[in-house]
Amino acid sequence: MGKDNKAIVEAWNTYFEKSYDQRYHYTMLPRNVWVLEQEATRYLEKTSNSTLRILDFGCGSGRCFAFVEQYAKKYPGITIEVLAYDPACEGLKRYSEHLTKKFFTQTDGPDISDRHKEPNPDGQKGYRAFSMKKGNITVNFVHGDVNDTLEYIKSIIGEEFGLTTAMFGVLSYIPGKENRQNTLAMFRQITANNGSIVMTHPTRTRFLDIQAKYKAYRADPANHMQDLGLAVQEGDIYYEREGGKVKNYYHLYDTSDLQEDLDAAHLPSQIQVSNIGDMKTLVDNPILSRVDEYASWLTPRSWVDCCATDSLSISRVSR
Numbered sequence: 001m002g003k004d005n006k007a008i009v010e011a012w013n014t015y016f017e018k019s020y021d022q023r024y025h026y027t028m029l030p031r032n033v034w035v036l037e038q039e040a041t042r043y044l045e046k047t048s049n050s051t052l053r054i055l056d057f058g059c060g061s062g063r064c065f066a067f068v069e070q071y072a073k074k075y076p077g078i079t080i081e082v083l084a085y086d087p088a089c090e091g092l093k094r095y096s097e098h099l100t101k102k103f104f105t106q107t108d109g110p111d112i113s114d115r116h117k118e119p120n121p122d123g124q125k126g127y128r129a130f131s132m133k134k135g136n137i138t139v140n141f142v143h144g145d146v147n148d149t150l151e152y153i154k155s156i157i158g159e160e161f162g163l164t165t166a167m168f169g170v171l172s173y174i175p176g177k178e179n180r181q182n183t184l185a186m187f188r189q190i191t192a193n194n195g196s197i198v199m200t201h202p203t204r205t206r207f208l209d210i211q212a213k214y215k216a217y218r219a220d221p222a223n224h225m226q227d228l229g230l231a232v233q234e235g236d237i238y239y240e241r242e243g244g245k246v247k248n249y250y251h252l253y254d255t256s257d258l259q260e261d262l263d264a265a266h267l268p269s270q271i272q273v274s275n276i277g278d279m280k281t282l283v284d285n286p287i288l289s290r291v292d293e294y295a296s297w298l299t300p301r302s303w304v305d306c307c308a309t310d311s312l313s314i315s316r317v318s319r
């Protein structure tokens with residue numbers, strides 16, 4: 001990887017510092033919560049386990065925790081261990097602050113002590129792995145590095161996850177089709193038998209004008225290489241937030257492109273609509289998000305490409 005990949009993480013650090021949490025205020029869409037609950041329960045029933053290990057890959061500042069908290073409350077007999085992985089330390093910092101406000105206490109579990117690499121108190125480099133715990137929930141934080149190989153990432157996050165998640169477009173921030181396919185293959189390897197991988201992906205119904213611009217760039221790269229950066233494959237763009245202060249890479253999926261990547265990773269999957277409406281509008285409006293939940297649930301896969309703002313993939317691992 002290299003400096004452009006680092007730029008993606010720096011854009012994320014800036015976005016977390018400036019406005020991400022005010023924008024989405026730790027709220028998950030009810031449809032996403034419903035699907036995660038369905039897959040978690042399926043795994044626990046099939047395996048008769050009382051411990052659920054969840055990988056929250058690209059956890060950011062911890063929006064997925066809304067599901068974890070709800071599930072732990074509903075099933076108090078279950079022990080939940082979350083592995084919260086992200087290369088953006090500003091996201092992890094806010095995630096741990098969010099848990100502190102909920103009276104979680106920090107522990108250095110022996111199970112993660114061997115995952116420290118160059119522990120660095122400012123959290124900017126190397127790894128900081130620590131745990132926070134309350135009741136039946138433990139969250140283990142791992143600060144990743146985009147320059148690590150997938151083999152190394154696999155060795156620090158571990159395996160046997162009943163639920164692997166990459167919610168709200170995490171896969172779309174990994175440049176290069178082959179890298180995304182290899183990441184999906186890693187997800188398959190580290191997800192337990194009968195476990196599931198649940199992801200949501202921004203679709204090509206977004207940023208149509210920017211997509212057209214990048215399509216034109218790619219058709220004539222000689223003139224525009226300085227603006228193209230990592231956005232060299234179909235569906236790749238850069239988009240701007242915060243009035244241009246945050247410029248970030250994105251890969252926008254359509255269903256055939258997503259299906260190809262899931263197939264390459266040998267993941268039998270269902271692709272559905274995650275949400276029709278825009279995420280920000282929905283998290284600000286609980287009634288609208290309920291309406292969107294049912295509308296998305298009823299919308300067939302063949303309409304994902306024309307109607308969904310985000311698609312949802314569910315891959316069940318069986319070996």
Ligand SMILES: C[S@@+](CC[C@H](N)C(=O)[O-])C[C@H]1O[C@@H](n2cnc3c(N)ncnc32)[C@H](O)[C@@H]1O
Nearest residue numbers: 012058059060063087088091146167168170173
């Ligand atoms: C749209 S945010 C989603 C955060 C969180 N999952 C949520 O639902 O709010 C995308 C996240 O992907 C992370 N990310 C970017 N590149 C990554 C990579 N190569 N590996 C893992 N996570 C990455 C970013 O740091 C950011 O936290």
